[in-house]
Amino acid sequence: MKDLLIYLAIVVAVIYLPSTFGGWGSIFDDADAKMSTTNPATGKPAGAIIPGMTSFNAYWTLALGSAMALFMYPHSITGVLATKSRNTIRRNAVVLPLYSLMLGFLALLGYVAIKAGTMPVDTNGTINAQLVVPQLFLDTFPSWFAGVALAAIAIGALVPAAIMSIAASNLFTRNIYRDLIKPDVTPRTEAKISKLVSLLVKVGALVFVLGMDQSSAINLQLLGGIWILQTFPAIVAGLYTRWFNKWALLVGWAAGMVYGTIAAYNVVNPATGKHFGGSIAAIPWTHTTVYIGVTAFVLNAVVAAVGTLVLRAFKVEDTADSTRSTDYEVDEDDVRVQPVPDELRAELS
Template sequence: MTLALTLGIVLATMIGAMLYGHQKSKAKTVTEWAVGGRRFGTLIFWFLNAGEIYTTFAVLGISGYAWAYGAPAYLAFTSVSLAATLGYWLMPRIWQAGRQGGFITQADFFAARYKATWLGCLVGLAGIAAIVVYVQIQITALSLILRLTLGTEVSVTAAAIIAAGIMLAFVYVAGLRSAAFAAGVKDVLMIVLVVGLSATVAGKVGASSILDVFARVQDQHPGIGVFPGLVPEAGLTVTWMMTAALNVALGTWIFPHMFQLCYAAGSRKAIRRNAVLQPIYSLSFFFIILLGFGALLAGVSPPGGDVNAALLQFVSDAYPAWMIGLLAGTACLLALVPGSVLLLTAGSIFSRNVVIPLKPDLSDRASLLVSRLSMVGFAAVAVWLTIGATSSLVEIGLAAYAAIGMLAPGVFLAFLWPRANAIGVAAGIGAGYAALLLPSAQSLWAALLPGWDRGLVAMGVNAFVAIIAVLLTTWGRAEEGGR
């Protein structure tokens, strides 16, 4: 029954998404395929953006973090609300720039704003790298679900390959519109699932109420509700939480696929309504963390101590087959929707900002084909990263945010400082990656700024170097302008 219900949910959603995408558009151009013809209204835009909150990172990752670490899972509350506040200011500006310039990708924006095709290519490659890491999250989670439903005899490698294949099939035909339809289905199912599990979790762990679950877990695991949580040696302190939440908030709208979602909106009003209402979704994390604590009270022991599988194992141990199937099917959609949008975005960037500058006469039809085929390669890299990986979904997610944060100064300077130029932005990106990736730099930050999220530190270095480089490269012109 579990397998049948899981397959039923996924297949019905995929068929409905493809039919919806074809009914609304044949997706014969990159513009229609990648940004939905720039006609998404408030409702469809809401579901697509919500798809970026209700992902496997949020549900399986945060519940698993609560199970393993406790209070550090509160990161979800702060980061979502901060991101929405920043989005109210930033997203309409991205939308306006995309509408005026006819942009499809984030790299289009960089190339046009800084008048440098080479910078668009550099930013595009950096964005693709961050996207592939983020796709790894979705493939990791989808692999877990496949092994839950098909059995552990399915190898990790086979599960990852199957997961990537399903994701590619999901988005290949109809593009962004198919993902929008599936996002709506996923959100409805997720609400039903979270409500159902939260209403029954107390009875499954011998508690009298939801509040009693929190009381009991505090009694059995003193300190779980305060920082640094259950594993002090992990370094997940209040300082880590504040800096990580700020880094996630600053990086949320910098992901290339979020740029394309902004371009897809039909109006500025649709974007701002979304930003005002979106923080409501952060309330759901109370119940997701509750489920993680419930799994801890139940003594759940996922295979290999896998943090990402804590919720799946809890439901598998304590609930009937139909509930397991509902969770597995819904969790598949949690991975498929954002994963497919991420691959779509990577393909769009590759064709427009890497291939076309080398072959300017490429037709729109050929560009669409290149976009679709390149997705297969990016999915293969994500599968390779998934095999043998042991990090939690939250840790992988923070690594992706750290990587994409290297583009954040360039975006904010574009809207805040007319003097900013391509050389300054590129210098900042180079310095930021050095600060993020070099072992010697990491040791330095650990000594100077203990407990700080390394992505935020690297972003700060990036911004500082970019500003200095802009000042140095425009000094003479600024003096001439003042005479």
């Protein structure tokens, strides 16, 4: 339902709106004129925010780092582990690029809003650019279809938020509560704790939304991408090889986290003067600007590799690998993942 509503709203918009405002040629002409005007906050043309030739490295490293970080998020892992079989994952992977195409369509609506002269006014009377697409729908579509589009936006936010909160609660229950607080916790209690933590995560997210300015949400998202990318060496390398020492991976992760956080803090938004103003910075001792997450990832991997060699030289023992090759080939008909019998379930509870 979420996907159908979102695609319906976006596809109708990219077909209907150009016919209303003179076609894409006229829309892009007005957007070009708008981008050529000077932004009083920065003293630069408004179009300066669009990557130019000097920003190509920043653009492709941001795309690469974001792609690498995508499946490192706990909610992505939760979705993968909840599938029935490998074929389910394959089918979804085929459809996944359509979401990127949809984001491209959504970006085009920003140019339409320039042509339409959309003024996204927030509840406090100030201009809030993040409301431009909903305001565009309200201004140009009948009220019934604008309602459909706004419902798509709401559901499109609620579904991922629910999955994220479930993933966060699973992480807490399995890795903190059961391991460090109550190792003998029953499955029933574990489920209750997980549900409670999931609710607390949702409430915490709501507090962030209501209590912080809109730019903070974007900056935290950018910072989260930098942070989560630092788990890539441990997770991905751990799936394919046991070459890295676990302590070296931990030190590499810490190095990437510290560098990424400090580098992101030093990025100042020229319009507001606030820290954490972006995720692009120059590589240390160079003038080449790239995505901070990628630079931190390279530092992370190098420290992990060097640390592994050093620990091996000092003959520091590592944990033995207890996985088997067959563990990677378990489908829904495998006896190891069959539903627990009712008698055993009752006994466990």
